[in-house]
Amino acid sequence: MIDKIRSDVDKALSCLKDGSSLMIGGFGECGRPNMLIAAVLDRGVRDLVLVSNNSGTGRVGLAALLLSGRVRKMICSYPRGDLAVELERMVKAGSIELEVMPQGTLSERMRAAGAGIPAFYCPTGFGTTTARGKETREFNGLGCVLETGLTADVALIKAGRADRWGNLTYDRLARNFSPLMCMAARTVIAEVDEVVELGDIDPEHVVTQGILVDAVVRTQPVDARVWERALA
Template identity: 50%
Template sequence: MINKIAASPIEALAGVQDGSTVLISGFGTAGIPHELIVGLLEQGAKDLTIVCNNAGNGEYGVAALLRAGRVRKVVCSFPRQVDSHVFDGLYRSGKIELELVPQGNLAERIRAAGAGLGGVFCPTGYGTELAKGKETREIQGRHYVLEYPIFADVALVKAEAGDRWGNLVYRKAARNFGPVMAAAAKFTVASVYEVRELGELDPEAIVTPGIHVKRLVRLPRMATPSVGTRRIA
C-alpha cells in the first residue's frame, strides 16, 4: 500500500545530505513551508544551496537557516527587503554567495528542470550584467539569453490538502512556486493542513500529482507569525 505520510517534518526530511540544493516555495510571505524549514534546521544538513523567491524575512524561515550558518549559497529574485537583515549582514561580510535571477527566469528555469528540458531562451536580462558570460541569440528579431534548468535534490513545498499517494491541491496565491518546484526535485516533501481519503480530491483540482511527492506531513492549522503588518498565508 502506498502511504507517503510521515509523522513529523524531521522524519520526512531524514536523509537530506550536506551540500544539497533545496527548493523552498513561497512568494513574499505566502506559501512558505515554515514547519519544514524548522525540520530542516533540526535535521542538521549544512552547506546548502537554497533556491527561493526571496532570501528570508525577519529571524525565521529561510532567514533562520541563514542565521544558523547552514547555507552556502542563495539563488533568488529578491534578496533584499525591509526585514532581510540576516541575509544583508552575511552577504556584506562575504559569508554567503548570491546568484540573482529575475523572477520569471527563476520560475522558468525550475519548470524546465521538471519538464526535462536542456535549457530555455529568456528575454529578461539581455544586455545587462545578468547575461554576462551567457550565450545569447536573436530569434525572430528579439534578443534572448540561454538559461539552464535548476535541478534540485530536495523541494519543500506548502499545500492546502493531499492524500496518502501525495496528490496535492493548493490554496489560492499560496500555490506560487510549489508545483514547478515539486516537479524539479529528486525528493519533494509537502506540508498540508488536510489529508483526504483517496478519491476525495477532485482530480480537476489536483495541481501536483503524487508521482512528484515523496513525503507528506500533516500540520495543524493555526495562527502563523506575521512580518510587520503582513500575515503569512
Template identity: 50%
Template sequence: MIDKRVASAAEAVSDIFDGATIMIGGFGEAGSPVELIHALIDQGATNLTTISNNTGSGQVGLAALLKAGRVSKVVCSFPRTANSTVFPELYRSGRTKLELVPQGTLAERIRAGGAGVPAFYTPSAVGTPLAEGKECREFGGRKYLLEHGIRADFSLIKGRVADTHGNILYNKTARNFGPLMAMAAKVTIVQVAEVVEPGQLDPESIVTPGIFVDRVVAIANPAHESELVEAGASYP
C-alpha cells in the same frame, strides 16, 4: 499500497545531507514551509544551496536557516524584503554567495529542470548586467538569452490539502513556486494542513499530481511568518 505520509516534519527531512541543493517554496510568507524549514534547522545539515524567491524575514523560517549558518549559496530573485536583515549581513560579509536570477527566469528554470528540458531561450535580462557570460542568440530579429534548467536534491513546499497519493491543492497565492519545485527535485517533501484519502479530492481540481511528490507531512495549524515576526519570535 501507496501512502506518502510521514509522521513528522523531523522524519520528513531526516535524510537531507550536507552540501545538498534545496528548493524552498514561497513568495514572501505565502507558501513558505516554515515547519519543514525549522525541522531542517534542528536536523543540522549544512553547506546547503537554497533556491527560493526571497530570503525570509525576521529570525524565523528561511531567515533562521540562513542565520544558523547552514546556507553557503542562495539562488534567488529578490533577496531583500521588509524585515530581512539576516541575508544582507551574510552577503556583505561574504559568508553566503548569491546567484541573482530574474523571477520569471527562476520559475522557468525550475519548470524546465522538472520537465526534462536542459535549457531554453528567454528575452528577459537581455542587455542587462544579468546577461553577462550568457549565450545570446537572435530569433526573428529579437535577442534572447540561453538559460539552463535547474534541479535539486530536495524540495520543501507547502500546500493546503493532500491525499495520501501526494496529489496537492494549494491556498490562494501560496501556490507560487510549489507546483514547479515539486517537479524539479529528486525528493519532494510537502507540508499540508490536511491529508485526505484518495478519491476525496476532485481529480479535475488537482494542481500538483502525486507523481511529483514523495513525502507528505500533516501540519494542522502552520505558522505564518508575519505573525511570528510580529511576535518577535526567533528560531530555534
C-alpha cells in the same frame, strides 16, 4: 498499499544532507513550509544551496535558515525586504554566494528542468548584469540569454490538502512556485494543513499529482525556540 503520509518529520527529511540543494516554496510568507524549515534547522545540515523566490522576513522561517549560516548559496529573484541589510553584509563578507535573476526566469528554469529541457533562450535580462558570463544570441533581432534548467535534491513545499497517494491542492496564492518545484526536485516533501481520504479531492482539482510527491506531513505548531536556537 501506497501511503505517503509520514508522522516522523525528521525521518521524512533523512534525504537532506550537508551540501544538498534545496528548493523552498513560498511567495513572501504565503505558502511557506515553516514546520519543515524548523525541522531542517533541527537536523543541523549545512552548506546548503537554497532556491526560493525571496530571502524571507523577520527572524523566523526562511530568514532564520539564512541567518543561521547553514546556506552556502542563495538563488532567488528578490533578495531585498526585511533581510536586505543582513544579507548584503553576508555577501560582502563572503559567507554566502547570491545569484539573482528575474522572477519569470527563475520560474521557467524550474519548469524547464521538470519538463526535461536542459536549457532555453530567454529575452529577459539581455544586455543587463544578469546576463554576465552567459551565452547570448539574437533571434529575428531579439537578443536572448541562454538559461539552464534548475534542479534540486529536495523540495519543501506547503499545500492545503493531500491524500495518502500524495495528490495535492493549494490555497490560492500559496500555490506560487510549489508545483514547479515538485517537478524540478528529485525528492519532494509536502507540509499540508489537511489529509483527506482517497477520492475526496476531485481529480480535476489536483494541482500536483502524487507521482511527484515522496512524503506528506501534517502541519504542526512550530516551537519558537527553534528559531532562537538557530540564531544563537
